[in-house]
Amino acid sequence: MGVALQFDNRDIISIKDFSRKEINYILEISKTMEPLAYEGSNTLRGKILATLFFEPSTRTRLSFEAAMQKLGGSTIGFAESEIASVKKGENLADTIRTVENYADVIVLRHPLEGAARLAAEFSKVPIINGGTGAEEHPTQALLDLYTIQKEKGRIDGLKIALVGDLRYGRTVRSLAFALSLYNVKLFLVSPETLRMRREVLNTICEKISVIEGEDLEEIVPQVDVLYATRIQKERFPDPAEYAKVKGVYKIDKNTISNAKEDLVILHPLPRLDEISAEIDATPQARYFQQAWNGIVVRMALLSLVLGCVV
């Protein structure tokens, strides 16, 4: 049996809080959720999820709500524009200490780094980080890992390129940390100004082989997974800086003409023009399947932190 893993009532704040063994366990539980995602289930009947989104998100919010409902639970919450008590000047700790009385688990998205950690310190119910600042998006990293494992049958031994904005993108940063727990070779492809931050690089380079570069064409033929990201205008302090790098990588059929036949192309979405529409119909494109995988991984996480995995 081995040591039991403790997830009941646990917060999901940072991918860095999890060991490889724990992540593998989450991926395993996620797989058992696939049939429940089709057929529905009642394991979380009577439980309430609160989605507190202090920043715009369609995908993450709807995905968590659908996951909760597929397990028989229900949802309350707000999205950006409705945040009444915040307009009235309430601080995050008070919001959490109120909402923990209404819900059994809270998913928080917030523009400030550290907000989810702070919320967890005050909350009696588990906090799941639904994206905070430019720093963390652990459930996205987990669904990315799940997708890679599902599509390639494994994570160890793969060559994986992360492409685009590696400086401001929280998704790619959480994913890089997660991948550093596996035996992968990582290619980081970005313009000079959008390179992954030094402190992140330091941590992951200790564990795995990392190659940085700017030339996407050169790297494509070498990799098993190509993970593209949107260059996020809203995270740039300076619009001029954004204008310079906007659209610098555009993946089209020509880009992947020398790729391995079983290349898998991923993207956290939404995309602008990083991936040409002509790629959508290719067997390499797996970014819409990621949305489905997001459901099963979030079903697993909700079940785990609510102590409802049997």
Next chain:
Amino acid sequence: MGVALQFDNRDIISIKDFSRKEINYILEISKTMEPLAYEGSNTLRGKILATLFFEPSTRTRLSFEAAMQKLGGSTIGFAESEIASVKKGENLADTIRTVENYADVIVLRHPLEGAARLAAEFSKVPIINGGTGAEEHPTQALLDLYTIQKEKGRIDGLKIALVGDLRYGRTVRSLAFALSLYNVKLFLVSPETLRMRREVLNTICEKISVIEGEDLEEIVPQVDVLYATRIQKERFPDPAEYAKVKGVYKIDKNTISNAKEDLVILHPLPRLDEISAEIDATPQARYFQQAWNGIVVRMALLSLVLGCVV
């Protein structure tokens, strides 16, 4: 038995996609939903409806959500101001290819004509058009038909007046197409600048008798059904044009003093001052009953496209 009608997994995009026989079938199934709307039901337990509203709507959104919940299903979605991924620049096709992973059926409202048709091309799950551009609002037309049949016992043989903005109103356009499948006499009452568009007229005049006019008083005594519409400021390209026709028809007790005793007055709501409050308490007023009928018709549509009509 006759030929079985196929609704399972079907999109509801335009009233023009349906034959008279199919519409009659929808109205029949709607009738069977009346007791379920009172008592509740579990036929859609475990199913999720996504309401994607890219344009304001209270009535249509809440009506679909209530319909889904009365059948035991649940809902996710967004309304206008929260559309995060759209702010981030996502196109509709990508939104649909994501949300189809979260939900079993999608209701879409969108400012652009053709949006629902486009969504249906990309979606694996059924798309129901909740109002697109100035062109189509098929579920409103179906609930209008249902209301007429419920109130008058039939549709064939009736004289029906559509009054107000026949140029920009999508509701009235979808309804005119629907009515042209029945043996009705249609009176179109509008100011010159708000006449029904030529291409719509061409289609319906081939099938039924249509009389256009500006004088409401003259037409009222002749009709069985008076369908009033709001002149929708938000659809006018030119505010001056709106100012000229605003309030041109106001139905009050005087207007209907010479009407048939069993006249039925309908309105898709919301109204401004097209119908005076003094009409509300008359036996002719049926526009608030339309809201209830909207629930049962939408329960029928959700059940049909999800293959849950037994």
Next chain:
Amino acid sequence: MGVALQFDNRDIISIKDFSRKEINYILEISKTMEPLAYEGSNTLRGKILATLFFEPSTRTRLSFEAAMQKLGGSTIGFAESEIASVKKGENLADTIRTVENYADVIVLRHPLEGAARLAAEFSKVPIINGGTGAEEHPTQALLDLYTIQKEKGRIDGLKIALVGDLRYGRTVRSLAFALSLYNVKLFLVSPETLRMRREVLNTICEKISVIEGEDLEEIVPQVDVLYATRIQKERFPDPAEYAKVKGVYKIDKNTISNAKEDLVILHPLPRLDEISAEIDATPQARYFQQAWNGIVVRMALLSLVLGCVV
């Protein structure tokens, strides 16, 4: 047995509509909801709550939604920014006469005094006032009473101070009326410009002993319950008037150094700086427990007006 109390299909508009006997009955039913709030229940399965919030609120809306879901019911609704039909110019009566067809009970928050009363006149389904104008917030008053009784074991015989904005705060006004039905001594502590309005004072002074004052320090040692309120910027006609009184009372450890040992500190939340964070961890602080009590009181109210208390 005594006389049966009638709550089935009753509106909850003003605390002034309820006798002491009726309020006690609500508090009693609330107590029976405590275990259901933990375990969940199905007594309202198939029922729909519509939350119509024409004004910002996180707390009241989420609290009602959670209460409904804990009883097995479901929810539809809108919050401030989505109010499409209102943007289109619809009046409240029409909105109510539409939504009553979608839902079994309606909670209304509205900026205008009298809005809930007006809604109740038009509605076939029970209306619960979720806060209207600066005048009424009856469900908040009920949860405040419930909290006082739970914390102190009784209401009669207590000395209670209401502190802060007694002029514009609807919470404190509804609470003062409710307390005037009990044998309490009331201290009203506010700056001169924020004193409780004359017409409110007239009514409650007839029934109970009321002492007005500006000096919080002097009053603290005398009372059993200290009820602090936020000075609500959004209710001030004149920002300069707000600036003068903002932050005038700040409850910290020093403030309560001479208080009774078993003092209970309450606040309807959200707070700004009326209560220092250092108070949060003291045994006197009970304002986050109020949020939980809000759930059980609202479960009781929903059950009562829907005729589902057995």
